Amino acid sequence: MIVFATSDKGGTGRSVTSCNLAYRLAMRGLNTAYVDYDFGSPTAGAVFEISAVERGARAGQGVHSYLKGNIPDISRVDVRAATDRDKLRSQRSRGGKLFLYPGEEGGGEAMAGDDQSVVQRCVDLLLDLDNKFKVVIVDLSSGRSVAMRVALEATAPRVMPGRQVHWLVFHRWTRQHIMAANSLVHGFRGLIEQGIEGKQPLYTQAELLSRLRYVRTAVPVPGDSSKTGDGRQAAWLIEQNDMLRSLAATNKLGDDMVLGSTPVEPVLQWREQIILDSDVNAGFANQATADAFTDLAKKLVDEETWVPVGHRRTSDAEGV
Ligand SMILES: Nc1ncnc2c1ncn2[C@@H]1O[C@H](COP(=O)(O)OP(=O)(O)O)[C@@H](O)[C@H]1O
Ligand SMILES: [Mg+2]
Structure with a gap:
């Protein structure tokens, strides 16, 4: 399963939540790869506390150099050995x-979204990882980035038939973030517009939407302040x-499109890290x-999650 983690804005909690999700997947025994494809700020090395790759790989050794065709392989890091x-x-020795x-x-500077050799290398990398790992999480740059375009092209059904490919859109629980998440998916040059445009569209709208779910991050618990x-x-x-719940519903981010949500966590407000038991x-x-992280991990690999709305046995989407 290939999972793209994206968001309209930066600071949504996309990377920290995705790293924790990856950790919880591994602890459930699933072999998991985390690909840091964020052009602007690769942060996964810092969240996993691996000093050698705290600010990303050394120039010329990471995902971006691979995609540009400068190196044949990316030097990967065994998170729990290197942390x-x-x-x-x-x-x-535990789990997967x-x-x-x-x-x-700064790896994205020289990369163009319409460069077919970049797309092809992305296809090669993702197929290889999908064969080796149960879950491959790809942390994309925020917004309508080159990374998003390459990811859309590389994993379209006709390019990668028979593979499970999913999109998670992360957003905070505020009015602006809800509207921004809607716009990333449904707005101008958004995921859907880019996915269905052209004479030979990459996807149908229904195909893309059935692969996509939202993650609400750092959601305050209203009862706490009582x-x-x-x-x-x-x-x-x-x-x-x-009010936010109804705004989310009218923006097509209602409960039936939500994979899960995370509560405001004091530790994460102060420090980007893996939350261990x-x-x-x-x-x-x-x-x-x-x-919440365990729940996200469980739902991500639950087939029922990806049954299109209206065809589900039960409504497993939980509100906040
Ligand atoms: N559940 C949470 N509660 C409180 N703070 C959080 C939570 N999740 C993430 N954060 C914090 O929000 C900030 C932005 O998160 P980050 O993952 O870097 O965002 P992005 O990748 O979307 O730019 C970080 O300081 C992170 O620790
Ligand atoms: Mg990030």
Whole structure:
């Protein structure tokens, strides 16, 4: 399964959530690859706390050099062998594999989206990884990037028949982020427009939408603030939450299109990292956050998730 992680804006929590998702997939025993395809800021090395690739691979050794045809292979990193974080390293022998294919800072500058040799190398890389790993997560740059265009072209059904390819669109739980996520998918030069344009469209709209789900990140829990104050703030937050839910629904990001959501996590507000169960046990991180990442991992590989809306046995989309 190939999964593109994208978002309209930066700072949505796309990379941190995707790294945690990858970690939870591996802990469920699934061999997982994480490809850092973010041109602007490859951050996965920092989230996994691997100092050698903290700002991406050294120039000429990462995903971008491979795609440009400068190197035949990317030097991949075994996350739990290479991490500086003791508690993550000690889990080395548990679960499935977890490999990082690091990106390069500024790697996108020389890359053009209509360069067919880049698309072909992307096809080669993804097919190879899809054969080796159960899940391949590709962290794309935010917005309507060259990376998004290359990804759309490389994984269209006629280019990659019979492969499971999915798109996750990450957004924060605010009005602007909801509208931005809608626009990335449905707006001008958005995923759908780029996917269905031309004489020989890459996809039909239905094909693309059935492969796509949203992830709501850092969602505040309205009830939390009722512990303090006289309840007026809690009432206001509940009202706003309802308003956001209906805004999401009218923007085609309703519950039936949501893979899952993550709660606001104090640890992640201060530090981009993997939330380990030991962080929860030590009382630093919230159980609900670890559960949210586990839930995302479970739903991502659940076939029922990808049954088009209206054909599902049960509605497994949960609200916030
Ligand atoms: N559930 C969460 N609660 C609080 N902060 C979060 C949460 N998820 C991510 N963050 C934080 O949000 C910031 C942006 O996340 P990042 O993954 O770098 O975004 P993007 O890849 O979309 O640019 C980071 O500081 C990250 O730790
Ligand atoms: Mg990022």
